[in-house]
Amino acid sequence: MKKRRAYVENLSIKSKIIMFFSITTILVFGSLLVYINFNVKPRNEDNIKFLISQNVETKASEVSMWIEKRVVEYRTLSTTPAVRSMDVREITPIIESVTNSHKNNEETMETFSFIGKNGFCWINSKATENLIKYEDYMLVYSEDKEFIIGQPVLNDNNREVILFYYPIEGYTGKKESLICSAVPLVRLKEIVNTAQLYGSKTWIMNRQGDIITTDLDYFYDNYVDEEMLKTIDFESIVSSDMISLDSLKGDSTLFVSPVTSYPDWVLCTLTTDSAINHSINEMLIGYLFLFGALILLIIFIGAYVTKSVLNPIKILQSCMSRVEAGQLDAYYNTSTAKDEIYYLGVSYNKMLDEITQLIDKIYEEQSERRMAELRILQEQIKPHFLYNTLDNIKWMAKKQGANDVAKTITDLSNFFRVFLNNGNEKITLKQEFRHTRSYLDIQKTRCGEKLDYVMDIEKEIEEVSIIKILIQPIVENSIYHGIKTKESKGNIFVKAYSEGGYIKITVEDDGIGMDDECLNKLRESLLKAVDSGHYGMKNILQRLKYAYxxxxxxxxxxxxxxxxxxxxxxxxxGEEECIER
Known part of the structure; x- marks a missing residue:
């Protein structure tokens, strides 16, 4: 036993997985074959026959409802005073109303009439049948039935219809006249055809053996011989049943169910035993999907066996994922067994140390470079010299009467005062608004009446410090990308207020805007630092992330x-989290 265990433990990971996968697969297939042979096959045939029987019973109920719908309508008509008295003035509108009602419900009522016992009748304009010539017409008077449904006939429009005869009792309580109609068999055949499961044939027939809903010659030539069908006692059928039958296609089962609203009719479905067996074979193939479930068992066993090998790899992978998320302190625990993964972990930890040192070095170099560039910029501009020069130009312009020029120079001077701010990175929100207003006034001087703006800042946040030059680049984008190409006047609305622990600044314009594709590309370029040409927006986002x-x-x-x-x-x-808005 110990030798066998040692042999298994000394196998490679690949050999262990192959061995356990093979053993488990044999167990799975063996169990599946035993289950199918001793459990599934014997039960499937009974289940399919029960399913067909239930379906036949359901379709018989649908046929019954189809008949009952018309019977209720005729029953209601037969009790109206105008119909019972056969009032000529009121019967004609009733006929047209019934015909139009069926037409609106997309059911054609080709022939609809009221026929008196003396043969005098009122009939609609679409009449295509002579309802009096059929023998069922007189049977209504002689038989004690609420209504009679005749055999299907082919009318003058070459449409197969079925004839309804409903008696009307006069005030004496005797049958004095009939409601007669010819209803197309289309809907009835639709109900019957949807009952044909497993290659079966479904039809309606009466207790005398007359077939209602299928072509007789085709039926007798392809399904059941007429003499064979006559041997079945349909009169004795009172509920759903199954009858063994030798059809033209071999051993078959006939499923029957009476139509409750018209007991003279029976719904029949003929299914060959070979079709049922074929369906069983198809179902058995479906049971093979059970293999998929059993494969999960295989995976579980394999995972359990290889857990001791794979766990260190997963731990190392987890550390790497944390590093991807920005956690540079995600070191691998090297106190575990010294296997191959241990040495990978040692190398990984050394690499992480080097990455951390390199990031710190790069950050320090970038910070120093940034400060150096800012100092160079400040030295080049010489702020005091610039302010004094602009001030002299302003007064020279005023002496010459160029007040617009003087105002623009004043705005430019204010613009640079905030921009430079003695090298300070942060200014108050009030100063930021002043800087943006100066820029807008300069642009308004340039654009004239084509540009207007509104600025609003909440009083309590005016002295809040923020990093400078946040709003002006956005306003510049609004002008050059939104308003400049707009034919009419453009407006810019700048607003700042406090909300939920945040300073919220909005810059909104009524310019040309962007479609969804352009907007998505802009958002993607900002998030992924893609070079899209929107340098001002990208700079703002980067500075925001650096500062906050x-x-x-x-x-x-x-x-x-x-x-x-x-x-x-x-x-x-700083401790509050950003809320998506």
């Missing part, structure tokens, strides 16, 4: 022909 982390959000909404709205969310407290 993932708690800061930038969202863009746009509708083609309506305009664009950009929303910035800045957390007022």
């Amino acid at each position: 982390g993932d708690n800061a959000c930038l969202n863009i909404e746009s509708k083609l022909g309506i305009g664009t709205k950009v929303t910035i969310l800045i957390p007022r407290q």
Whole structure:
């Protein structure tokens, strides 16, 4: 026993998996074959016959409802005073009303009439049959039945119809006249045809053996010999039943069910035993899908056997996934057994240390480079010299009477004061709005009446510090991408307010907007840092993430022909999470 166990343990992982998979597969297939042979096959034939019997009974009920629907209508008509008295003035509108009602329900009533006992009748304009010439016409008066349904006939329109005769009792209580109609067999055949399961043939016949809903010659030539059918005692059928029959296609089973609303009719379905056996074979193939369920058992056994081997790999994979998510402290535990995965883990930990050091170094270099570039920029511009020069130009313009030029220079001076801000990264929200207003005034001077704007800031957040130059690039985008190409006047609305622990800044324009495709491409380029040409928006998003982390959000909404709205969310407290809006 110990030798066998040692032999299994010394096998490679691949050999172990193949061995256990083979053993489990043999067990699965063996169990499946035993189950099918001793349990499934004997029960399927009875189940199929029961299913067909239930289906025949259901379709017999549908046929019964189809008859009852017309009988209720005729029963109601027969009790109306106009019909009982055979009032000529009122019967004609009733006939047309019934005909139109069936037409509106997409059921053609080709012939509908009231026939007196003396042969005098009122008939609709669509009449295609002479209802009096059939023998069932007189049977209604002689037999004690609420109504009689005649045999199908082919009318002058070459349409197969079935004849309804419903007696009308006069005020003396005797049958004085008839409601007669010819209803197309189309709907009745639709009901019958949907009952044909497993290659069966379904039809309606009366107790005397007359077939109602199928072509007689074709039926007798292909399904059941007429003499064979006459040997069946249909008069004795009172409920759903199965009858063994030798049909033209071999040993068969005849499923029968009476039509309750018209006891003279029986719904029949003929199914060959070979068709049932074929269906059983098809069902057995379906049972093979059980193999899929048993395969899960195989997988479970294989997983259990290989758990001790695969667990270290999964742990290492989990560490790598955490690193992908940004957790650079996800080290692999090297206190486990010193197998192949252990050495992979050691190498992984060393790699993680090197990555962390490299990131810190790159971040430090970028920070120093950024500060150096900012200092160079400040040195190049020489802020005080710029302010004084702009101020001199402004007063020179005023002396010359160029007040518009002087105002534009003032706006430009204010613009640069906030932009430079002595090298400080943050300014108050009030200063940011002042900077944006200066920019808008400059653009308004340039664009004239084509541009207008509204700015609104909540009083209590005016002195809140934020990183500078957030709003102006968005406004610039609104002008150049939304309003510039618009033929009519454009408006920009800038708003800032506090909401749920966040500073919410919105820049909205009524420019040309974007369709969904362009909007999705813009959002994707911002999220994936794809070069899309929207440098200002990309710069804002990066600066927001640097300053506030993932708690800061930038969202863009746009509708083609309506305009664009950009929303910035800045957390007022670092511990709060960003809420999608």
